[in-house]
Amino acid sequence: MTSIAVWNCADEQLTHADDEVRSLELCRSSEVDVVVASHALEWDGLGSFIASLEPTIFHFIGHGTTRGEIEVNEGRRTVARSISSVLEVVRAASPALEGVYLSGCHTSVPGPEVLELVAPSGGWVVGTSDAVEDDVASMFTQKFYEHLLDPNVDASAAFGLAKAYVEADLGDAIPHSVWMALSSMPSVDAMARTVLSALRNVFDRSAMQVSMRNEFSFDELDQALQDMSHALGTGQVLSRRNNALIAPVSFPIEWLYEPRLAGFVSEARAGISTIRRTLDVLRQGARGDRVYGNVLNFDNSASQAEWMQRVNKVDMARNKIIKAMNKLLHGSGTPILRQIPLSFSKQTIESAPKSPVRPRR
Numbered sequence: 611m612t613s614i615a616v617w618n619c620a621d622e623q624l625t626h627a628d629d630e631v632r633s634l635e636l637c638r639s640s641e642v643d644v645v646v647a648s649h650a651l652e653w654d655g656l657g658s659f660i661a662s663l664e665p666t667i668f669h670f671i672g673h674g675t676t677r678g679e680i681e682v683n684e685g686r687r688t689v690a691r692s693i694s695s696v697l698e699v700v701r702a703a704s705p706a707l708e709g710v711y712l713s714g715c716h717t718s719v720p721g722p723e724v725l726e727l728v729a730p731s732g733g734w735v736v737g738t739s740d741a742v743e744d745d746v747a748s749m750f751t752q753k754f755y756e757h758l759l760d761p762n763v764d765a766s767a768a769f770g771l772a773k774a775y776v777e778a779d780l781g782d783a784i785p786h787s788v789w790m791a792l793s794s795m796p797s798v799d800a801m802a803r804t805v806l807s808a809l810r811n812v813f814d815r816s817a818m819q820v821s822m823r824n825e826f827s828f829d830e831l832d833q834a835l836q837d838m839s840h841a842l843g844t845g846q847v848l849s850r851r852n853n854a855l856i857a858p859v860s861f862p863i864e865w866l867y868e869p870r871l872a873g874f875v876s877e878a879r880a881g882i883s884t885i886r887r888t889l890d891v892l893r894q895g896a897r898g899d900r901v902y903g904n905v906l907n908f909d910n911s912a913s914q915a916e917w918m919q920r921v922n923k924v925d926m927a928r929n930k931i932i933k934a935m936n937k938l939l940h941g942s943g944t945p946i947l948r949q950i951p952l953s954f955s956k957q958t959i960e961s962a963p964k965s966p967v968r969p970r971r
Contacts, residue, residue, distance in 0.1 A: 619672035678719030
């Protein structure tokens with residue numbers, strides 16, 4: 611029996627949220643139970659609501675922040691809570707939990723470690739790597755569950771089908787992502803697609819999706835790059851919260867010895883080292899750890915135009931790795947990664963001051 615618990619924290623700005631709820635309610639059948647929480651449900655009552663149902667799927671609707679938080683009802687307002695804190699409550703209240711759907715902006719930013727909070731030996735989490743239009747979010751939800759509830763389709767296939775249909779209708783890429791736990795570790799020869807999916811998981815995170823000018827912290831980006839380099843050297847994907855191994859998406863180091871993968875891994879690790887060196891130059895020239903998109907927080911050791919070029923260099927170096935990854939994925943059936951838009955256009959750089967701005971007395 612599939613049981614879906616829906617927590618709708620959408621405000622009046624999300625005009626399609628009610629359509630999304632209705633599409634979920636239409637999934638009810640003798641094999642599927644759907645319970646939508648009352649609009650009065652607040653953060654403190656979430657655990658009791660989930661415990662009363664013990665759902666197999668938790669579905670959230672609402673706003674997400676660029677930091678990878680979701681805005682939940684608390685009193686007469688909404689409060690940003692980390693996705694991990696929400697899932698910890700849901701998981702503790704429902705041992706039967708198998709899947710989590712976070713229908714909001716930026717909800718896949720925390721990366722694969724959220725899988726540990728769902729089901730350590732299996733499970734799935736759907737979110738978005740970027741902002742998502744309200745109507746697109748509702749449309750994707752409908753398509754995903756339409757396929758997920760087919761007994762012959764698993765979560766991974768349902769996600770792929772929904773993405774294909776929605777992108778075909780819209781004529782453009784959408785920001786939805788899915789994390790899938792790897793429940794078995796087959797050989798490279800037997801399960802090439804599984805290997806590529808595991809390798810892709812290493813890069814399917816905010817650090818390889820967001821333009822440098824929109825990054826929040828030099829140190830956080832650098833740590834994420836170190837984590838990726840570690841995974842490419844060991845097969846171990848580590849949690850950003852406590853540096854512990856994330857078992858569901860880690861993989862045997864032997865996979866990395868396969869000749870075609872080994873060449874990519876070597877190239878990618880070298881590329882990450884290059885990015886970190888460039889990042890260090892930016893960090894030294896910045897006033898503090900915070901990244902600002904207009905580059906005005908950099909010192910006068912170089913012109914604004916030069917700083918913009920250095921910022922773009924980080925984007926271009928990451929895109930080089932993404933291109934190499936997509937070349938591996940081509941024809942495998944595994945979704946490719948999107949290129950990162952450059953932080954500054956050629957026109958913006960050309961119009962910026964070409965000489966360092968000297969401080970006045």
